[in-house]
Amino acid sequence: MIRWMLVIFLALVLFSSALPWLEKFGIGHLPGDIRFSLFGKKIFLPFASTVLMCTVIFLVARLL
Template identity: 60%
Template sequence: MIRWLIVIFLLLLIFQGLHRWLEKIGLGRLPGDFRFRLFGREFFLPVASSVLLSLIALGISKVV
């Protein structure tokens, strides 16, 4: 279980870093993506975007 928590944490860090680029292509503004401010910092939890990217990756892996 610790391994999954580390993976999820790393993925959230990657999404945080790619946030501006993902917004330009439309991800990050889906209804299931959460943004909130805490202690003067903005945090971004891309739940719906993660699901969408996972489905796209699944579709590509099934085709190839």
């Protein structure tokens, strides 16, 4: 359980930092992705994109 929480947290950090590049492919605009502004800072939580990318990575790793 803790391992999966750590994986999801790291994926959120990676997706947030790579967001400008990933938006060219449509990732980051899925229905489960949350964007809001708090104290003048824009915060982005890509929950649906994280699940999608983890699933793709899992399937690729499973096939190898």
